[in-house]
Amino acid sequence: MTKPIPSKARAVIIGGGVSGCSVAYHLAKLGWTDVVLLERKQLTSGTTWHAAGLIGQLRASQNMTRLAKYSADLYVKLEAETGIGTGMRQCGSMTVALTEERKEEIYRQASLARAFDIDVREISVDEVKGLYPHLNTADVKAAVHLPLDGQCDPANIAMALAKGARQNGATVIENVKVTSVLTKDGRVTGVTCEQNGETFTIETDNVVNAAGMWGRTLADMSGVTLPLHACEHFYIVTEPIPNLQRLPVLRVPDECTYYKEDAGKMLIGAFELKAKPWGMDGISEDFCFDQLPEDFDHFQPILENAINRLPMLETAGIHTFFNGPESFTPDDRYYLGEAPELKGYWVAAGYNSIGIVSSGGAGMALAQWMNDGEPPFDLWEVDIRRAQPFQKNRTYLKDRVSETLGLLYADHFPYRQMATARGVRRSPLHEHLKARGAVFGEVAGWERANWFAKEGQEREYRYSWKRQNWFENQKEEHLAVRNGVGLFDMTSFGKIRVEGRDALAFLQRLCANQMDVAPGKIVYTQMLNARGGIESDLTVTRLSETAFFLVVPGATLQRDLAWLRKHLADEFVVITDVTAAESVLCVMGPKARDLMQKVSPNDFSNAHHPFATAREIEIGMGLARAHRVTYVGELGWELYVSTDQTAHVFEALEAAGADVGLKLCGLHTLDSCRIEKAYRHFGHDITDEDHVLEAGLGFAVRTKKGDFIGRDAVLRKQEEGLKRRMVQFRLTDPEPLLFHNEALVRDGKIVSTVTSGNYGHALGGAIGMGYVPSEGESETDILASQYEIEIAGVRVKAEASLAPMYDPKAERVRA
Known part of the structure; x- marks a missing residue:
């Protein structure tokens, strides 16, 4: 019926x-x-x-x-509620490492699991054999067992x-x-x-x-x-294997394979490094419980490794060779x-x-x-x-998803860059930077110089959990920003104009800081939700009585535009994405003023151009809007230049910079400098779940200005007190590295995780940020504890600070 x-x-x-x-x-x-x-x-x-039905609880965050x-x-509960058997059984899971790099990765994952209160154990090769007697463990370096994982x-x-x-x-x-x-x-x-x-x-x-x-x-x-695209996904199911006992789910990521015992048979699945996209011309109307054509040649290398890993497979018959489509994202x-x-x-x-x-x-x-x-x-x-609008392009998706399927089991090295579907969005300086040794990464489709290779140095990443091949390059760039002057291309910043008769009232309602400032003033602020969580972290420059210029991270531009548009009431306001109209060149470091004075007749003294102000300047033979702000914690200017003049302004800066030791710097250096200064990064250190006061950003909130979204939550938090505090850490041993998600240990007990980390070349050690539970505690109480950070199972001593360890009074920024 x-x-x-x-x-x-x-x-x-x-x-x-x-x-x-x-x-x-x-x-x-x-x-x-x-x-x-x-x-x-x-x-x-x-x-x-x-679907294979693997239930692994530990994810990346x-x-x-x-x-x-x-x-x-x-x-587990659904079966009792509905009477339908879900096949859910917690047989546990085990991941084995065949290389030292993978061992570091799975041990880091185990530390993370402990921080997330998941039952996990690093186990010996003998224990692996005990759990999985059929496994060839000759080259197994390490393994991790999660007893409550399962299958369904x-x-x-x-x-x-x-x-x-x-x-x-x-x-x-x-x-x-x-x-x-x-x-x-x-x-x-x-x-x-x-x-x-x-x-x-x-x-x-x-x-x-x-x-x-x-x-x-x-x-x-x-x-x-x-933006998603189907890929072919392969697995094999064997004939029944005599006397096969129940086994945990097994992952051997170094061989791109997973194994699942099911009713006396083995299922062997693969996430091969180069996948086969499917359905470029659309997916048939009639597709229903369909399989894709077998491609045994594609699967054969995986199967050969599997037979070596589980020798019993050599004599097991193949019951099903399955190829089915699944959707993957960029x-x-x-x-x-x-x-x-x-x-x-x-x-x-x-x-x-x-x-x-x-x-x-x-x-x-x-x-x-x-x-x-x-x-x-x-x-x-x-x-x-x-998701970026351009990412729905089918050619882009087909190219990219051939890589993303394999990345599930690839080494998840820090700073790993995508290899496919590159070069879609480029700054006008892309070729200039490439010619000068830039090694690019990609965010939201933007090609960005991450570091600069030296003459004769290879221009690609050599990934590792230890110091990668660009560590010394970053150190030189970092120290140039701290002691001289560096130049960053930050064209990928998201740029939004908010203008119209009601623009001020609109932004007063959305932003926590005071927006009613004189034209030319720059305000650092957050847009909050009703819980006091941070929806956006941005600077707002007032250009005129009715026009404001918002700068946001490139990765959050679509989110920020959506938040603004969602909250537009019956107001006379126009919101425009102007990201592509202007490039951004950041001149940063104690010699930034010397360089600016060489390329422009304008006065860059504190009296004429104080911190947090913007104005139009002449530069070379062009014009720019110079914003005196910083994300690296030094004297400096962000120069907003019309895209047609960008190359000229760059060339003028480069020519004048020869006398003052100007160094081209990449995004890795931007990040290591900002983390020394304890500047927060949206998506890592601050999210819509993190209260603005607990994030240590109360200085950018003005409750007395009148009502705004999140104001009540700020007042409530001021009354009831903070439950946790953002703290900066420095490892006392200069050797280990921090990336993010390492376990944070206070007085011997894991209390949270590192939200972001990088190497502090001026402070002489790895620097991390993270929230410490602190209900009812004073600042003295928080700092009186002993802190360690657990990296791949090893605990390393750390110093803690609530003020930025680098230039705590921001004297360098206002120099």
């Missing part, structure tokens, strides 16, 4: 895989009874039905781990979630194809769909795109950016949240082969987000607002 299609719903979910079913289940649990899930064929028929742990707990039956989990959704009032209808999403005035108003040749319309304010590998095409119809992280282009258009897609372990938690988080109007905690890693 065909289910009738309702004419109205509070939310319509498109896609009946595990992701869509999880969103339906969690919305219904929150009391959204008029939720409709539409599946074009049958539930699970896209990717879910052939605390909140992603929180979501994975939630999924594992949910799948993906299709049954989706069915159990769908049943749980129905039990709580949701409607699930199969064989209905959504043909369009209806919109009016920039928001969702409904969907049209087809059932048995008939067309129906459902009125709704909320649509969830959980369409998996069809998600990009579906989003495209509504002008929404959803950065290997899935998408969640409300699309910035269209109100009421939500996304839960692009799971990069970790959809089963992610979907339980992701469905819960998205449902909460839809219900409350804000995410339950910091989800920036997977936020749809990180």
Whole structure:
């Protein structure tokens, strides 16, 4: 019997895989009874039905781990709730390392797991053999065991979630194809769909795109950016193997393989280093429980390694050689949240082969987000607002996802750069910098000089967990900024103009600092949410009575634009992305004034150009707006130059700089300088979950100016006191390195993690930042403790400071 299609719903979910079913289940649990899930064929028929079903709790950050742990707990409970067996069993998992570099990586992951309160043990090779008797351990260097990880039956989990959704009032209808999403005035108003040749319309304010590998095409119809692309994913299932006992899930990332024992058979899957993208010309309408053609040649090298690793496979017959499509994204992280282009258009897609372990938690988080109007905690890693509009380009996606599938099991070295789909966004100085030895990295599609190679030095990364091949280059650049003058190309900054009659009132409401300043003044501020968490970290320059210029990190531009537009009331304000209009050259260091005086007739003294002011200057034969601000903690100017004049201004600075020892510097140096000065980095040190006062940014908040978003939360926190404090750390041993996510140890006990780290070349050791729980404690109490940082299982002594260790009174900045 065909289910009738309702004419109205509070939310319509498109896609009946595990992701869509999880969103339906969690919305219904929150009391959204008029939720409709539409599946074009049958539930699970896209990717879910052939997923391997591995449940690994440890992910790259605390909140992603929180979501994975939630999924594992949910799948254990679902069976009792719905009566559908989920096949969930906590057989544990084990990762083995075959190289010293991988050993460092998995030991670092084990330290992180401890910080996240996950049961984990570093185990000996003998213990590996005990857990996995069939394994060839001759070249195993190290292993880590997580006893509470597990495996499950993906299709049954989706069915159990769908049943749980129905039990709580949701409607699930199969064989209905959504043909369009209806919109009016920039928001969702409904969907049209087809059932048995008939067309129906459902009125709704909320649509969830959980369409998996069809998600990009579906989003495209509504002008929404959803960059994902299908790839072929291979695995083999053996015939039954006699006397095969239950085994933990095994990962051998150095051989790109994972192994799962299932009902007396072995499943061997691969994340090969170069994957095969699929479906460039669209995915067939009829695709349903389909497999892709076998490609044994592609899988053979993986299988040869597998037979060496598990010799019993040599005599085991192959029951199934499987090739199925899964969707991958440009950065290997899935998408969640409300699309910035269209109100009421939500996304839960692009799971990069970790959809089963992610979907339980992701469905819960998205449902909460839809219900409350804000995410339950910091989800920036997977936020749809990180996607750049150009990334929906199919040629770009096809090129990039051939790499991202393999990155799941590649060494996750610090500073690792993508190799594919490069060169899309370039500064006007790209070729100039390349000719001078720049080695580029990429953020949000922007090519940025990360470091400068010397004459005769190879211009590529040699990755390692220890000092990489550019460490000494960074040291020279860093010390040039501290002692002389350095030049950075920061064209990738996001630049936004907010102008109009009500621009001041609008920004006063959104920003925590005082925006009513004289034209030419620069204000460092945050935009807060109602909890006092940091939604954006930016500088705002008042250009005139009615025009303001906002500078944000390149990676957060789409997020910041969306936040501004979302909060625009009935006000006369125009918000424009002007990122491509101007380049940014940063002249930084104690000799910055000497250099500026050489290229410009303007006066750069404190009297004429004090800190936190901007004005137009002549430079060479061109013009620029010189902003006296810094992200490295030195005297300096950010020069905003029209893109057509950028090359000329660069050449003028370079020619004049020869006399004062000007050094070209990269992004790694920008980061090491800012971390010495304890400047915060959005996405690492500060997020929408971190209270502005606990982040140590209360100096940029003006509660007396009148009402603004987050003001009540700031006043409450002032009354009740801080529960944790941002602290800066320096390792007393100059040898070890900090990156981020190392475990922070206070008086012998792990209390949190390092939010960001780099090497402090002026301070003579690795520097880290991190939050320390401090409820009811004074600053003296916090600093009286003994601190260590656990790096790959080894604890290293650290000095702690609440004030910046470098130039604590900012005398150099105002010199």
